[in-house]
Amino acid sequence: MSDRYGVCEQGNFTRTFNFAVNRPSSLMISVSCPVSPSTVEIVDGCPDSAEKWREAAKRKNCASYANQCDEPDRFVYHCVINEYANKTLEVCAYRKIIVLGHCTEYNLDVNRIQQNFRTNCSNFRQNPCPNWYHSQEAYKYEGCYELTKQMKKELTTDHAQVTLSNSGSVSTYSTNVSVKMNSTGSTATDIPNRGFLVVVVLIIVILVAVMIAAGIIIRHRVKKKAADEGKSSEIRSSLHNEKIDIEIAAKEKVEATLLNSDGIH
Structure with missing residues (x-):
């Protein structure tokens, strides 16, 4: 069994590939090491220079x-x-070339270093990410670390979409990052942030309250109208009966007068 070597030149760099003859298994490239998850440690910040990176x-x-x-x-x-x-x-993990101008992330679910597709660090004002770079050089693109500070302020629920726009004096990076997440770690559909949801809920509550109040007022007016109509009907009936009684009394008085007149003659 022997090995063959190939050289690929692209741009300003050269890569050498080792192809093993009659050893297909050697062509398999490991994407992760099983011990990496046990080395993960959450930290407040990452090194921002080569010297600090070596010390860490x-x-x-x-x-x-x-x-x-x-x-x-x-x-x-890695510190990512x-x-x-x-x-x-x-985290201790296999190094990787990060492409397409994304920040470097460690994804615990798949146990590997990879590009964070939710971010775009190619538009940073200072030290924007190039089209490709080595993952162990993530310290050069400190703006990616700055994103976490913004996210800690913005992410308050398990389901959220956050758009970061950092152009102030806090940092010299200009970023536009869209982050989608849900409790299972998969990409979720776009939903408003909590502030917008609170406003929507308040509007709905107010509308419901107005509708309930309007219903109560309308029902009260209908009952009052029905009661007034009933009362008016009773009054009209009473007046009609009194009119009949008056007519009867007048008729009887006339008849009595006529009788008296007949008795006098």
């Missing part, structure tokens, strides 16, 4: 876990955002 890597000592991986040389220190861009994590 020395402290994390990922090499002590590397013997549990299929490709120990790729198993290195999580899949929701609301936490920063230190």
